[in-house]
Amino acid sequence: MPRPTLAMLDSNALQSNLAVxxxxxxxxxxxxxxxxxxxxxxxxxVWQGLRKTDGFALLEIDEAIVLRENGWYGPILLLEGFFQIADLYEIDRYQLTTVVHSNWQINAIKYMTPTAPLDIYVKLNSGMNRLGFSDQGLPVAWQALSELKQVGTLTLMTHFAYANLPEGVSAQMAVVKQAAGNCMSTLRCLANSAAVLWHPETHEQWVRPGIVLYGASPSGDWQDIAEIGLQPVMTLQSEVIAIQTVPAGGCIGYGGRRRVAETQRFGVVACGYADGYPRSAPTGTPVWVEGVRTRTFGRVSMDMLMVDLQPCPLARIGSKVELWGNHVKIDEVAAAADTVSYELMSTLAPRVTVKLR
Structure with a gap:
């Protein structure tokens, strides 16, 4: 029998979230x-659940090729652009749109001969201070690209650092407005997930939603999206594989840091940090057992964690456990573990079986 730890994916939730x-x-x-x-x-x-999108954005050319080979013929955007000159020939071959954020990339394009002009997203550093041309450098880069026969359409792009925070987007939008004055194209792609939800002035011609497509909040607080209609796509689930009755004063797990005040039942769940559940999740992190909301207890181990069965009198070996999903929001688990849902999703371990329903 396979281990009972599963990540169930809801394709209908993906479609619904895209519609939202x-x-x-x-x-x-x-x-x-x-x-x-x-x-x-x-x-x-996931791509099948999102096939009504206008385009897919990702980082790796290999992942772009996967989409092409699986039958996606629409636009694909490389969010970090290309990393070496040889990548340009794959971009041309698979008709990918690339971000350009550095002068060396412009020079590389200048000396290639594509089979068709490349569509380019020109990245402006409007205040995040990661990738992108400065506000002074953007017009120069834009002019250089616009003069190249190797280049097709140009789109202005930036990324917001505070769209999910009280600071908002006003300061960065001011930089965009100033820097873009000499860029003739009206095509812009500015909005990330938070800006999509809370800053309609950023929407322009293209938007780039990420975390919201998967049903989590860009603010890290699930209540911020509770009334929007977004649905969790991933349910991480497992089962109770053993039950322990621990006497008063007994300890739970490594280090024995948690003692029980009175005799109590605990369930051992087949899921741990080697599956992607955060080791930093403290006692009290919410979990759903046999249809009842309860809590974790003690340290998360590599392969197992303990749950308090006091609120779950019907729990038994084989009881279903939801670590996150519809009943326990992934944002709740992330907040308890002092991280973000992005990390929990992206670090799900390869040994966890993924099923699409």
Whole structure:
């Protein structure tokens, strides 16, 4: 029998979440972000649920090729552009759209001969201070690219650092407005997930939703999206594989840091940090057992964790356990573990069986 730890993916939730995003962005076209192997869900599993998108955005050329070989013929955007000159020939071969964020990339394009002009997203550093041309450098880069016969359409792109925070997007939008004054194209792609939901002035011609497509909040607080209609795509589930009755004063797990005040039942669940459940999740992290919300207890081990069965009198060996999903939001687990849902999704271990329903 296989180990009972499963990640169940809801393809209908993906379709529904994409439809929710479309209602928010009106006429803007949608890049569905599927980087990091579809945010840990599995690219081959999720792209079908998102096939009504206008395009897919990711990082790896290999993942772009997977989409092409699986039958996606629409736009694909490489969010970090290309890493070496040889990549340009794959970009040309598979008709990919690439981000350009550095002068060396412009020079590389200048000396290639593509079979068709390349569509380019020109990255502006508007305040995130990762990739992109400065506001002073953008017009120069734009002019250089616009003069190349190797280049087709040019689209202005930036990324927001504070769209999920009170600071918002106003400061970065001011940089965009100033820097873009000499860029003749009206094509822009600015909005990430948070900006899609909360800053409609950023929507422009294209948007790039990521985490919201998978049913989690870009703010890290699931209550911020509770009324929007987004649905969790991934349910991480397992089973109770043993039950222990621990006497008063007994300890639970490594280090014995948690003692029980009175005799109590605990369930041993077949899921641990080697599966992608966060080791930093403390006692009290919510979990769903046999239809009842309860909590973890003690340290998370490599392959197992303990749950308090006091609220779950009907729990038994074989009882179903939801670690996150519809009943326990992934944002709740992430907050308890002092991380973000992005990390939990993208670090799901390869040994966890993934099933699409």
């Amino acid at each position: 995003i479309r209602r928010y962005v009106s006429q803007a076209r949608v890049w569905s972000v599927v980087k990091a192997n579809g945010y840990g869900h599995g690219l081959s599993a």
